[in-house]
Amino acid sequence: MFQYQCLNPISKVGLDGFTNDYTKTEEIEKADAILVRSASMHEMKLPENIQAIARAGAGVNNIPLQDCAEQGIVVFNTPGANANGVKEMVIAGMLLASRDIVGGVEWVKQEKDNENVGKLAEKQKKQFAGCEIKGKKLGVIGLGAIGAMVANTAIYLGMEVYGYDPYISVDTAWKLSREIKHIANVEDIFKECDYITLHVPLLDSTKGMISKDSIAMMKDGVVLLNFSRDLLVDETALIDALETGKVKKYVTDFANPTVAGAKNTLVTPHLGASTAESEDNCACMAVKELRDYLENGNIHNSVNYPNCDMGICGVAGRIAINHKNVVNMISQFATVLGGAGMNISDMTNKSKGDYAYTLIDLETPATQEIIDKLDEIEGVLKVRIIK
């Protein structure tokens, strides 16, 4: 039996993926797993009983990944599961920034009691007029699940698309339209593009990537779209650029006091993934990942531990060991198991950065005594009997 806690509302369609072996709890001390969306976990103390955290979404900047890894807690996300929802918001954002559609709608509302509203509209509409996106240059920074979809869709809309991602995955590269121009230096995007959209994770290396200097390189009247995270942009510098018209519009999904009432901003309340489809997709993927980890020890889509798969646990015994990626671990595990007369029938060891994971199938079920001995080995962070 397993227990899980939800730190945010999680789609029922996803939670229905848990079998009767799972119950929901409000007490973190009882939970084996946590499901979370955007709730910040940085100040939370995570008890030893927590085995895994699944972020029903892409960005994991709300989770202390390193601390979790140190505690042997595997953190998952759901890559691509909400990408279409965000892509549609980005396309909407480009269109809303191109003509003053929001201003026009507000104007009509204000004139609702004016019986000459139709006639007046014909005179007033020029103040809300703008341009089309067809033929304009769009720079996409970050060509992962969302960036790739945005880039491909913009090609269909007749835009000239420049794509920049020095770490692009082979899978995503295969999915990109051949019409997208591969940009090797992000400054070329700043200098050339009429619209620039950000689709990178918030990391130390990407924080503030849109700075006073990068804004200075941009074309006058550029539109900047940010559906990734607010801290990617030096918003104080951006507000100055919006005041002067250097940046025509800032479309962002992240409301904060700096941008909420600022001139020429279109701010939405973190709506990118707020569609029934995205919420269901993310929750279904998150639940599947948690179940496979808790029931079989397999890891798929972890952001702090390596992927590892030994299939469904149909053997007599299986143990999972989360440990530091240091020398001589496997031989120590084998010594403990061999000393107890336990025969290893299969084993996988994988590593990711400073952390590693070992799954061991045994010909007999593991005992608590063995687990305690494995736990004593220096560098071992967590040991779990799967069966």
Ligand SMILES: NC(=O)c1ccc[n+]([C@@H]2O[C@H](COP(=O)([O-])OP(=O)(O)OC[C@H]3O[C@@H](n4cnc5c(N)ncnc54)[C@H](O)[C@@H]3O)[C@@H](O)[C@H]2O)c1
């Ligand atoms: N507004 C929302 O509701 C919403 C929803 C989903 C995701 N997001 C945000 O969007 C981000 C991207 O999501 P995704 O699903 O496309 O993630 P992803 O992991 O599929 O793609 C991110 C891409 O950024 C690239 N990248 C990393 N550093 C880079 C750099 N310095 N320059 C250029 N490219 C770089 C990576 O190589 C990767 O291809 C998430 O991290 C999250 O912060 C927001």
Ligand SMILES: O=C(O)CC[C@@H](O)C(=O)O
């Ligand atoms: O859960 C949400 O609503 C937002 C998710 C989004 O920011 C993400 O990074 O996936």
